[in-house]
Structures are given as C-alpha cells and as structure tokens.
Amino acid sequence: MALSRRARSTRLLVITLVFISLMTITIDYRGGQSGPLELAGKGALTVVGPMQQAVAKIAHPIGAFFSGIVHIASLQSENRRLQDELRKLRTENTQAIGAIVENDQLRGLLGIKARLGLKGITSTVIAESLSNFEWSVTIDAGSSQGVKADEAVVSADGLVGHVTEVTPLWSKVTLILDPTSAVAGRLVDSGDTGLVVGNGDHDMSMQMVAPSAKVNPGEAVVTAGFRGGLYPAGILVGLVSHVAPAEGSLSKVVSIAPVVDFSSLQFVVVVTGTRPIPPPASPSPGASASSSPSAGASGG
Amino acid sequence: MARAQSRDSLGARERSLDSAGVRRVVVWVAVLLTCLLLQSTVFAQIQLGGAKPDLIYKVTINLAYLEGPSSGALAGFAGGMAEDFLLNQPKGITALTLTLVGYGVGLLRQYIVSPSPLLPVFLVGGATTVGYLFFGLIRFLLGEPVGGPGYVVRVALLTGLYNAILTPLVFPIVRRAAESSRTRKVFRW
Numbered sequence: 001m002a003l004s005r006r007a008r009s010t011r012l013l014v015i016t017l018v019f020i021s022l023m024t025i026t027i028d029y030r031g032g033q034s035g036p037l038e039l040a041g042k043g044a045l046t047v048v049g050p051m052q053q054a055v056a057k058i059a060h061p062i063g064a065f066f067s068g069i070v071h072i073a074s075l076q077s078e079n080r081r082l083q084d085e086l087r088k089l090r091t092e093n094t095q096a097i098g099a100i101v102e103n104d105q106l107r108g109l110l111g112i113k114a115r116l117g118l119k120g121i122t123s124t125v126i127a128e129s130l131s132n133f134e135w136s137v138t139i140d141a142g143s144s145q146g147v148k149a150d151e152a153v154v155s156a157d158g159l160v161g162h163v164t165e166v167t168p169l170w171s172k173v174t175l176i177l178d179p180t181s182a183v184a185g186r187l188v189d190s191g192d193t194g195l196v197v198g199n200g201d202h203d204m205s206m207q208m209v210a211p212s213a214k215v216n217p218g219e220a221v222v223t224a225g226f227r228g229g230l231y232p233a234g235i236l237v238g239l240v241s242h243v244a245p246a247e248g249s250l251s252k253v254v255s256i257a258p259v260v261d262f263s264s265l266q267f268v269v270v271v272t273g274t275r276p277i278p279p280p281a282s283p284s285p286g287a288s289a290s291s292s293p294s295a296g297a298s299g300g
Numbered sequence: 301m302a303r304a305q306s307r308d309s310l311g312a313r314e315r316s317l318d319s320a321g322v323r324r325v326v327v328w329v330a331v332l333l334t335c336l337l338l339q340s341t342v343f344a345q346i347q348l349g350g351a352k353p354d355l356i357y358k359v360t361i362n363l364a365y366l367e368g369p370s371s372g373a374l375a376g377f378a379g380g381m382a383e384d385f386l387l388n389q390p391k392g393i394t395a396l397t398l399t400l401v402g403y404g405v406g407l408l409r410q411y412i413v414s415p416s417p418l419l420p421v422f423l424v425g426g427a428t429t430v431g432y433l434f435f436g437l438i439r440f441l442l443g444e445p446v447g448g449p450g451y452v453v454r455v456a457l458l459t460g461l462y463n464a465i466l467t468p469l470v471f472p473i474v475r476r477a478a479e480s481s482r483t484r485k486v487f488r489w
Contacts, residue, residue, distance in 0.1 A: 010370040010403075017377040017399045024381070024392030029442060037391045044385040048336075056341040 105267045108156020113269060116234055118154070120269040121145050126170065135178040135198065136161070139268060142169045150230050152223075152271040158236035158259040159183065159223060160268050171270070175262060176204065176237065184224040185237050185256070190214050193224050196237055196256055203241050206254040215243045215254050232274050327481035328363070331474070332379045335359050336386055350451075351458035355470070356383050356394075357428045358463045360402045362474040365420055369406030376402030393438050401431040420471050425464030432456035 028037045068075065109122060123141035141147050143166050153160040153173045161181060165172035174181055181198040185206055192213035194206040206221060219240040225233020242255035335355040346352050356379045364372020376398030384391045405427050412419065436452035439445055446452060 010368075010373070013370050014373045014399065014403045017373055018396060021377065021380075021392045021396035021399060024384075024395065025390070025438075025442070026392075028391035037385075041385045041391065048386045051337055052340055055337040059338070059342040062342055 102266065105156055109154075109267055109269050112154055112156055112158075112235075116154075116232065117274050118232065118269065118271050119273040120154075120271045121147060122267060122269050123147075123171075124267055125265050135175040135181075135200065135262075136164070137173050137175065137262075137265060137268075139171050139173055139270070140169070141270060142167045142171050144168045146272060147171045147270050148272075152231045152235070153268050154235055154271060155260050155265060155268050157261070158238070159231065160260055160262075160265065162230050163270060173268070173270075176258065177201070177262065183231060183237055184226045184229050185221045186224040186233075187213070187215060187240070187254075188220040188222055189216060190219075194251075194254065196221060203255040203257050204238060206240075206256050207251060209252040209254055211250065211252050213252060215240055215252065217241065217243065221256050232271060324481040327477055328375060329378075331359060331477050332356070332375070332382060335379070336382055339383075340386075348462075349454070349458050351455045351462065353462040353466050354428060354432075354459050356380070356398065357401065357431055357459070358424060358466060358470055359474055360398050361405050361424050361427045361463075362420065362467075362471050363478065364402040364405035365409050365423060366475060366478045367406070368409070369403045372402030372406035373399050374402070376400070390439070390442070390444060393435060393442070396438065397431050397435045400434070401427055404430075421464050421467045424467045424471075425460040427460075428463040429456045429460030432459055 024037065028035060031037055106122070112118070113120060121141050123139040123145070125137045126140045127138040129136040137160075139153070147163060147166055149163050149166050151163045153162060159176055161173045161175040161178070163171050164174045176183055176196065176198055177200060178198045179200060183196040184193065185196040186193045187206075187209075190213055192210055192215070194209040196204050196206045198204055209215065217240050221237045221240065223229075223231040223233055223235045223237060225231065236259050238256035238258045240254055241257040244253040244255075335358075339355045343352050343355060360372060360376040360379050363375045367375075377395050380395030380398035381392075383389065383394045405423060408423070433452065433456045436446055436456065447455075
C-alpha cells in the first residue's frame, strides 16, 4: 500500500517535472533571443563564468594531458604532416633566399657594367680550384660564347681576375689572389701607381709604390688601365689595409685587402670590351674625375 | 510523562531527518555543479571522433541506479536545467531528457536483479545513448536539429561508449556521495 502510494507520488513528481520542462521549452522557444529565459541564462552565465575560468585554469593541464592521450594517434600523423610541411617550406625558403642573393648579385653586375662602360659576358662560377697552391675558379662560359684568354673578369664588387684557359664551354679564371697574378693598380687619392701582386689567402701586396707616396689605410686601389695591360681602368681592386715603412728602401710596400668575397662568388662578367659612357644628364658639382674612367682605357 | 518523552524523541528524529535532507540536497547540488564545471572545462577538451563523455548524464544515471526513480528524475531535472541555463543551450530540452532518463533508469533498476558489477556500465552506456537520441529527436521536432540522423546516432553511440568506459572511475565516487548523504531511513527500490 505504502509502496503504491510512493510509486504514485513518484509518477506525480515526474509528470510535474516533465510539465515544467515542456513549459520551459515553450517559453524559451516563443521568447527567442530576447525572452526572459534567455536573459536568465545570460545572468547564470555571468555567475558561472568566473567559476569556469578558475576551474579551467587549474584543470586545463589535466584536460590537455587526457586530450593528448586520446589524440595520440592523430597527433602523431599531424606531427608527421607538419614535419613534411616544414621541410618543404625550408626548401622553398632556401630557394627564395638564393633567388634574392642571385638577384642582388646580377643587379650589381649590371651596375658595374653600366658604371664602368664595360661590355661582357655574364657567367656563373661552377667550380673552384682543387689545389692548395692555385687560386682560380671555373666559369660556365667558353670560346663558344666569345670568351678569350687574358680577358678581365669582374664581379659586382670589383676585380676578380683574368681568363687563363678557355675551352668551348667553360673557362678558367685566375684570381687576383693567386701569386702569379699581377695587376697594375692606382691609388685613388694620391694617384700613385704600383703592381698589385696576389698573396694567396693573405692580403695582396702593392709593390713598386714610390717611397714618397702618401698612402692612407682604407684608400681604394683601382686598376690603372695601362696601355697593353689586361685590365680596363677604374675597376676596384681592393682597399689599403697596411702600409710598410719605406726607410732605406727604393719602394714602399702596401697591403691591399680585396673587396670581392671570393668564398661566395657566384656571378661574374668576362669583360670583352668597353663602350663610351654617356655623360650624366646633370653633373653634380662634387663629381671627381677618377670616378669616370675613360672609355679608351681598355688597352691599359 | 512517558508520552511527553516519546513526543520529544519524535521531534528530535524529525529535526535529524530535516538536517539530513538539507545535507543531501547540498551534496547533490555540489556534485552536479562540479560535474557541470568539469564538463565545460576538462571534458570539453577530451573529444574523440566528434564526441566527448557527458558527466551530467553519467551522474544522473548513476544516481537513479543507486537512489531510485524519484531521486533520478529530480537529479536529472536539476542537472538538465542547470546545464541548459549555465551553458546557454535551448532551455528545458536537456532537463526534459534527463528527467525521463533518471526516472527510466530508476524504474528499470527495480526490475533488474543482477549482482554483476558490469550492470552499471551497460546501464550507463545504454541510457546515455537513448537519452542523446531522445535529445536529438526533440531538437529535430522543435526545428533546431543538432545535425543529420547519422551524426546524432554516431555522437549518441560514442558518448554512451565513453560514459560506459568512465563508469568504473565515476560510479564509486557517486556511490560514496550517495551513501554520505543518505538518511538513516533508507528505501530500497
């Protein structure tokens, strides 16, 4: 009897709860976004929000741990995918950086050609010397492209060397660092001349400089462009790094640091001739004569 | 004299029952609130196959299993309403679903006599799945479907599975809370 009364009261309770739920659904459904229940929900959210925040702060590492466990398979595959993507992006990035450097060097070459009025063949360095006693590079231009022996080779920064061997498709360029190389150079400030001789991995030495010459460290040395020489005039060879005292000597010895970075040489121009440089449209008052070498200096 | 003593004893007993009732309500409110907070924080991160365990369903079913249909219905109603309001869902649908789930599980428990420890596991899994399907049906009937039928069935089955897996961990905690909140006058259903 008591049991049946209890069952009845339970049923009544459930019917009441279901009725309340249905009323809630109806009121919420009819009220829409601005109904009273929606406002009550927003109020409840305001109350429970800070509690959720506090619990989340404490429980986040726990949740992340379990989440990591349940997602371990997908994490592994995602990790593999991301690693592949990273490898691909790294390759692309390297290629992009290479392209930028290449672009800069080629622009520099165009610049030096225009500045010095040089005609030439642009080529790429494809190999360096294998010997420890020879400072040379191989370029991918040969006689079929018009390269001839003893032609000067320049990079965007300055003088590189001269062609010593030519085959139809490639040529060997002896660098100015090579001890067999000698370039007639001129000190830009004083105008004194000398012979810049290669010294391997050390700075080049400028010999036969008059003992009375006033040489300053950091002074630029350009090719003298003597008639009958290999190099056109005005190409930057290097900068004075050290001046040896000339007491009791017939000449002064000057050390020259090359301006070209031979370890990262990529593009060069084989100078096949010169052309007249058009005069600037509006010459600046401070322009010096040494910065515009004469067009006819190719024989120097 | 003896009559007065008997009246005093009855009064003390009533007071004791009242305080036990209050304690019971406080314990279950605390349990439901904890579940809600955990559900919206820790368990929100543990999603596998597009579904996650549902603690409110789990606790409602466990409570109905332990305490009977009226407690189950009340806990389901309270938990469902709290979930609807605190988690800003359409109001009343979870409450309706959990009221019926709690009542149904409590009622079913009266007819199942099995000492198997796996019974709560299967009951939780099955009731969660049925509850989710019912919830999906109501949302569909109200013109606010939660997804296609295939999606609802998949989520219902997965949630039931996850809740069943969690039963050996959660059920002892709920049982301990039920025992600590229970009055001396126990009705076995």
